[in-house]
Every structure is written in structure tokens, then in C-alpha cells.
Amino acid sequence: MFDYEMLRLIWWVLLGVLLIGFALTDGFDLGVAALLPFVARSDAERRMVINTIGPTWEGNQVWFILGGGAIFAAWPFVYAASFSGFYLAMFVVLAALILRPVGFKYRSKRPDPAWRSRWDWALFVGGLVPALVFGVAVGNVLTGAPFRFDGDLRVFYDGRFLALFSPFALLAGVLSVAMLVLHGAAWLSIKVEHGPVHDRATAYGFTAGTLALLLFAVGGLMVAAMPGFEIVGTVDPAGASNPLHTTARIVTGGWLANFARHPWMAIAPALGFAGTALAMIGIYRQRGALAFGGSSAG
Template sequence: MLDYETLRIIWWLLVGVLLIGFAITDGFDLGVGALLTLVGKTDNDRRVMINTIGPHWDGNQVWFITAGGAIFAAFPFIYATAFSGFYLALMLTLMALWMRPIGFDYRSKLTDPRWRSLWDWALFAGGIVPSLIFGVAFGNLLLGVPFVFDDMLKVTYTGSFFALLNPFAILAGLISVGMLLLHGSTWLQLKTDGVIRERARFLSLVLGVVTPVLFILAGLWLAFGLDGYVITSAVVTDAASNPLHKTVVAESGAWMNNYAQYPWMLVAPVLGIVAPVLVSLLSIRGRSGWAFIGSAGTLAGIILTAGFSMFPFLMPSSSHPGMSLTIWDASSSHLTLSIMFYVALIFVPIVLGYTLWSFWVMRGRIKEQDVADGHGHTIY
């Protein structure tokens, strides 16, 4: 059996893998939905766009559900505290996500342009709102979340919903929107042709520059304008989880410390900067497949940067830094992590396998004539 410290690190990595898997697979769904009213100028344009994600979106949701389940089971303190602090934000996210299956199902029930336009805007909201909120949430994690525990480890959130909408968190939200729109635009390059592909190609050129600029700005802000968190007491990596047994201080630029201590972590921010620029260059050359891989690399680099910067913190507390949650004191028991590890060894490859298989089966471009004639995989 693996020791407790190793299992905690493994589950930190696995949750990161699941979040990246969700961002790469469901990210282009969200991006296409958010671009529906911008790239799609006619009803047929929008039907083509919807049919590029129609065969995949529900399967891609598995990554989201699995990531949520993994956080619940592996880091229950994080799950409980997040739902206390981000409850309204999470409810808004869920309500926006509900618009997708409803919109996909009901949009084409009637041919009335006003009916279809209504659902097009609902699908837009289902793409843009989660994209923004996910980024805002990560921004607030880097700032620290206002919560405290009592002696019985009951959590109390001491902030407000509107306090989450601070300048840095909004910048993080814009980065999230930018990278997911970039991912959606490269997906449209890969899966469509004609005027839709050209519009998506132009957007990829723009977003491939805007996204790294915003990412660099956030990095400079973290390095020189915001406090990070540092554990100053002895770190016990194999004790029972209890977030009350440590001392933490806030220091300016502390989120950069890991890059000095572990230089190999720099690969993440470098990827987050270089990959979107490559997407722009590849889009110019019409290499849509490689552009899509580049946008996936962008998502991985940006998410990994947030994780590497915060390690070992998972949810710092701005109200009482010593009560911050880390991978060493917010996890489930040794036995629980052990059982889950072997379950994950079986089921994560299965999820990955059928995801790749579905992409292979549904390969090829969706054309306007296919939608008009109902050929191929077109159903919406």
C-alpha cells in the first residue's frame, strides 16, 4: 500500500488531470456555445456549429462530474468549504449549464426565427457564464477565500458574493473566457469549412494574442502586486487531516516561490504563453489539427500554472491564513485514498478510452449541406 504522503500527492495530480481533461473536452463545447451568436450569422451556420459539438457535449460532461466527485471523495474539506463560499456562483454555473441540453433539444422544435434566436442566446449564456465563473473562482483561490473553522471544524464563510467580483478575479475570468473561446474557435476550424471556418480562423488569430497577454498581466500582478501564502510551521505530510495545526503567513509574491524551488514547474507558464501564439501561427497556415492541439496545450499550461503556483495550498483562507486548506490537511483518510486510487486506475483509462473512441468515430467536417440534408452525424 502506498504511504499517505504519496497518495495525497497522487490525488492532487489526479484532480488536476481531471480538471484539465474537462477543460480540453468540454472546453470546446463551452467555447462553441459562447461563439454561437458571433460566428454563426444564419440559422444554417448555427446549426452547423451546434452539430459539431452535438455528438460530444454530454460525454464530455463526464470529466466535469468525475472531477467534482474526485474532489468530494479525496478532499472533502475543499468540497464543503467551496460550496459554502461559492454557493451562489456555483448555482449560477449550474443554471447556465442547464441551458445547454435544453437548448440543444428544443431549438429546432420550431422553425420560428424568434424561437431559435431565443435558444441561441440561451446556448450563448450556457457557454460564456461557466467560462467566466470558473476563471473568477480560480482568481479568488489565488487571492484567498474568506472562511474560518471553529474547534469542531465547522466552516463559516465570512465574505459576500459580490466580493468575489474583484479586479484580479475578473482578470482571471477573462483569461478563462479567452482560452475557452480560443479552444472553441480551433474546434470550429477543425470541424467545419467555408465561411464558418474562416471566421473561426480569424478569431483564433486574435485570441491567440489576447489570451497570453492577459495571462502575462495576471502573472505580473501575482508576482509584484498580490500576497501569496507560505507555511511557516513544521509541515507534517502523513498526519490525519486537520487544518488547525499549522501557521501560515501572507507574503508579497509568495506564489512565485515554487518556481525558484522547483524550476521544472516553469514549463507550465511557458506553455501557457507559447502555445496560444503557436495557435495563431498554425491558424494562419491552415493547420487546424495542430492548432487544436495547441489550444489544448494552452488550457493545460494555464491550469497547471495555477496549481503549481499554489502548491501545497488548495484553498487559502484570507480571514485566518492558518486555517488554509492544503493537500496535507484537507484530504480523506489513508484508506479512502488507497481504495479510490485503485478504482481510478481502472476507470480513468476507460473514460479516456471511450472519449478518444468517440472523437475518432465522429471525425470529419460538418458542412452546411450535411445539415440541410440531415446526412452523417447531423441531428440538430
């Protein structure tokens, strides 16, 4: 029914849909959790903020689980390299994500303010850390990671955990946090009535949007100047997905070469800037739907 090339394209589209769905849906959950200790001061305010994502967070993170399953099904080598070489980074993400259900379930078990405050900060960690590490992961995709395959396609990772947090990767991580905080603030601007929490959320959101625009521009300049990878030779679209069948070379500015070959791809960075700017306009004009739509596009 489908040839191999078409099946590969279908799986790429499927993986893209899953990861974008995760960013759009669980992204505002992570952003709201990262904002929780700052936009809500009293117990009642924090309970109100938690209630805005209480009905959605558990279903939204299914996108991430399905994305991991899609990688395992379609590209087992990518799955092997990621989950073995980046084991500690994955463990940090999963440990932070595990704090979320525990925090949601246990926060209200006791009326003690200190007890609830500790779980509120646990929810903060559960929102901030995954957002940071996901951005760091994208940064490492661009800078490259020291793993290799032997003749039997066994994966060997020669790097260290702390080496993943290079200056560019950290910039990408902070950018990820800024964009998801903006997304979470836009969500709160829709779900929370006008008042102190709403005002604090929009203030933090506007600051996060400003930081996101700045970091996105700086990151783009760094990508233009940094070495990128380019495949050498002809690739057989119907060939097996074997990394040993292709050779790559390092070219300065190589990551931007596809924009010259396929100008329509400029839609992505254009949305990064325009969507974020639109979200800030929506926050400034107190239009929650516009803010959320802009942050989603960004």
C-alpha cells in the same frame, strides 16, 4: 499497499487529470457555444456549428462531475468550503450549464426563427458564463477568500458574492473566456469546411489568442506583485489533512516562491504562452490540428 503520503499524491494526480480533461474536452464545447451567435449568421450555419459539438458535449462534462466527486471523496473540507461559501457562484455555473442540454434539445422543436434565436443565445450564455466563473474561481484561489473553520471544523464564509469579482479575479475570468474561445475556434477550424463560418471562427480565434497572451502576461505581473500565502513550519506528509494543523503567512510575491524551489514548474507558464502562440500560428496558417494542439497545451 500504499502509505498515506502516496495515497494523497495519487488523489492529487487524479484530481489534476480530471480537471485538465474537463478543460481540454468540455473546454472547446464551451468555447464553441460562446462563439455560436457570432460565427454563424443563418439558421443553417448555426445548425452546422452546433453539430460539431452535439455528439461530444454531454460526455465531456462528465469530467467536471468526476472532479467534484473526487474533491468530495478526498478533501471534504475543500468541498464544504467551496459549495457552501461559494453557493451563489456555484448556482450561477450550474444554471448556465443546465441551459446547454435544454438549448440542444429544444432549439429545433419549432421552425420559428425567433424561437431558435433565443435558444442560440441561451447556448451562448451556457458557454460564456461557466468559462468566466471558472476563471474567477482560479483568481480567488490566488487572492484568497474570507472563510474560516471553528474548532469542530465547521466552515464559516464571511464574504459576499459580488466581492468574488475583484479586479484580479475578473482578469482571470476574462482570460479563461479568451483561452476557451481560442480553443473552440481551433475546434471549429478542424470540424467546419472552409467558408464563411470557418473564416469567422479563425478571425475570432486569433483575436481571442492575442487577448489571452496579453492578459496572461498582465496577470503574471500582478501575481508577482500581489501577496501570496506561504505555510509556516514543518508539514507532516503522513499527517491528516486538517487545516487547523497548519499555519500560513502572507508574503509579497509568495506565489512565485515555488518556481525558485522547483524550477521544473516553469513548464506551466511556458506552456501558457507557447501553446497559445502556437495555436495562433496554426490559425494563421490554416492548420487546424496545430491550432487545436496549441490551444490544448495553452
